[in-house]
Amino acid sequence: MTRFIFITGGVVSSLGKGLCSAALGALLQARGFKVRLRKLDPYLNVDPGTMSPYQHGEVYVTDDGAETDLDLGHYERFTGVPSRNSDNVTTGQIYWKVLARERRGDYLGATVQVIPHVTDAIKEFIYADVADEDFVICEIGGTVGDIEGLPFLEAIRQLGNELGRSRSLFLHLTLVPYIASAGELKTKPTQHSVKELLGVGIQPDMVVCRAEQPIGRDSRRKIALFCNIREQAVIQALDVDSIYAVPRSYHEEGLDDEVCRHFEIDEAPTPDLSTWDRVMESVRHPDGEVTIGVVGKYTSLLDSYKSLAEALAHGGIANNVRVNVNWLDAEIFERDDAATYLEDVNGILIPGGFGERGAEGKIAAARFARERNVPYFGICFGMQMAVIEAARDLAGLSAAGSTEFGPCEDPIVGLLTEWTRGNVVERRNLHSEKGGTMRLGAYPAQLAANSRVASIYGASEISERHRHRYEVNVNYREVLERAGLHFSGMSPDGELPEIVELPGHPWYIGVQFHPELKSKPFDPHPLFTSFIHAAVEQSRLM
Template identity: 70%
Template sequence: MARHIFITGGVVSSLGKGLMAASLAALLQARGFRVRIRKFDPYLNVDPGTMSPYQHGEVYVTDDGAETDLDLGHYERFTGVSARQSDNITSGRIYQDIIAKERRGDYLGATVQVIPHVTDAIKNFAMSDTDDLDFVLCEIGGTVGDIEGLPFVEAMRQLRNEMGREQSCFVHVTLVPYIAAAGELKTKPTQHSVRELTGLGIQPDILLCRCDRELPESERRKIALFCNVRREAVIPALDAPNIYAVPLQYHREGLDAEVLHHFGLTSPAPDMARWDEVTDRYEHPEGEVTIGVVGKYVGLPDAYKSLNEALVHGGMANRVKVNIKWIDAELFEKDDAEIAAELEPMHGILVPGGFGERGTEGKIASVRFARERGVPFFGICLGMQMACIEGARSAGIAQASSTEFGPTSEPVVGIITEWMGKDGLEQRAAGGDLGGTMRLGAYQAELSPNSHVASIYGSTTISERHRHRYEVNGSYREALEGDGLIFSGMSPDGLLPEIVERPDHPWFVGVQFHPELKSKPFDPHPLFKGFIAAALQQARLV
């Protein structure tokens, strides 16, 4: 049976539980263990698919079509293990399933309650599909004491009793703040947080203490004494220079060794060569480029978390630092002179995904600038659609638009109501539910053999992850290709455009999918690697 590590957080939110879980999994993986990470989200949404990026950050999409928490992106980027739909559960999904069973009469007249029905559902989720693993790391969202998280904490308490201490471990991430007026770190918030957790029936085995400076030995012993853990189980977690230095830092502090000690395991020293190489490339660039990202959610960096990291990965692959300039597309709807002043310093322009009409004219203006000035351009999802609308307008179709933005006489982009999915024909009503009704997950595409993207991928068959309701209208292909925008990637049935490019441009690629979701620091996505290489070439020409 797989050993389970349950990760909770206390004192305040945003302490980095997801990054901690990903780093610990990477360390265990470096020691030769098979790992998987799961996220428990206490909110009542069935999934984050209908939530505003300003509320929740980006929606991460798995190969099997699940819309999940952005922490699953950390998990994949740090371990290389593809996340699945079974790796993220919310209170909303649990209650939805339980109420459906109650309506069908599956409970045979029993009174349906949080205990045992909700907690049993959570436990079943934690234990499912883990037979081929050595460790399952379960991150519980929120902060200990939150009312919505109590069923998850209770389920973990029950699992500890059922599995035994030798098969389970509780890691509590907490805060040791520095009080400037007193001139010292304070351990009391950690003590209170552990007391809160203990009051719920859980004694943590390891404490990961976030602090902004060295944790003195005296304070470390004090925490161990008051929180009833080994002194070695109090692990300092100082701010790291970058997220990819975190696994190395936690290893130096002994986190993975303490986890193995808890389980009574031994293993060879971890092979950290992968992370040494990643941090070396990040910390010792040999040049730099500036990329302008013209989007509509630029006020919250987490809204484009995977995109940000994929650009960094592209920089690592080319040994350059990537400076990202976030540009609000809505505020960018200016005259040509102002647009030029804003974009001329950029070595590359990227237009990411998004939903709705707001900011689209600013994105189209950015595409036009990149096309006319020969600046490397990368359009992702809505960014590709904007490239096609701009291309149609360039070809003389002045009213070119998308039905997403309202009725139009020239629907270069339109809603797709049926398509061939992995399990056969999938259908959607134009006015139906928003949640879970997009083209989601991994789909194959066939690339033109002599295209630029085929040379980038080194293949003519690819698989990439999608998340969108609207598609480029193939009936405009002749007009677009007449203006130089080539359809270089299509769905296997030849109906849905997947990639467009301009062969006469230094680097101009638009993709309907989200390649950023598959990029990793030790395996940068080829499109981001190629885009940054083109931006570096542009920088050398300036």
């Protein structure tokens, strides 16, 4: 019997509903339950794939090729359960589905309305692709009171009635602000937020309160009284020193115990949190530290690189060191000498990105890493810029460039127009729609024997997630390999370069895929583990 937990948020945005969902999933999983997490996003975009990183932050890609909200990355990192296309839906997708049905005549001439047609489509999504999970945790994006979120709230209200209390739970996350001048916490915003939720017919069963200061007994009693819940169902969520401390913190506050009480689960074992304790031991008591310079394009909004930042931290956990990240705007290297900013870093990472802005700065950073023997990790666009740098400075192709930036004499990187996904040939061109038209999701790659990456992975074939529209031109492989750049990972048909490395360099690897999407604190990605290890070795030479 699958139980459904609906998580809503109030007062302000960015309270951490995604982390709350992920941590609760981890706690239930630690008790031996099978969990699944999904996100309902109220915005009208079909998916975040065409949204600016400054608007939305990172686009998280699943194995099956869905472009989703970054909260799905939290879900995977905390539970290890691979997210799927069926775990993220937007208002755009819901309306697209409803209007397609109307065009086909599926509604038999009825007037199409938000209730019941839109809300029914939302409920179909919540129920879809559920097998033997004990719990499905559904996070509702946005804040209670947002007009675009009303159909989703109505849908889960209906589900609460259909499922009953034995199979549904409503958890509301709010803010209890501390007013420094008054020297006290204020519960009124939480009361008003719950009142807003009651206005759409939803009585929360639990209220999780974010706060900077401990919430006293009187304040909890007041929240419970005005929100019509048990005092034990008011859970404080204090700030912690690491997101990976959240599961332990929530457990100590009684979150998972209260969930089990609500569902009358009397025999649930105490959760085994030893894995999280080991992670936090490494976070809090590292043996040393390294500094990684990340040369990116969207560094003014670090959520654009959320999975990347966490994967670097995971590499630090694996090596028991603290990873300090120096976020650098690639454009500064187009004006200033790279050494000015990179002289003291122990490793350089160039992440993915789109467009010409900052490209020459990234090429300059790759050149610095190659010439100075600094560990270098190029991801997606970062691999492409490293290959262009090698073509110009090692192979003598001074006109090397990418057709993403316009026509060039030596198109080292070009638009991918045809590729195979399973048994299907997919084709794109410059005039294709932007949304969902990249090479997306998991693809296999074969690793060259005796290569560094084969040693790192301990395998000859791997599967990694992709999100890109341009590829390194395989026709330049021979000239680049003669110049010293080794193509150590290729697609099974040998047509698409997946990994390049520089033999003789302490650590110089570029990958076309996004390994950060598969890294977890309890299972760090091997490339990040190896990269941070190389940075540790570099730090000993400085």
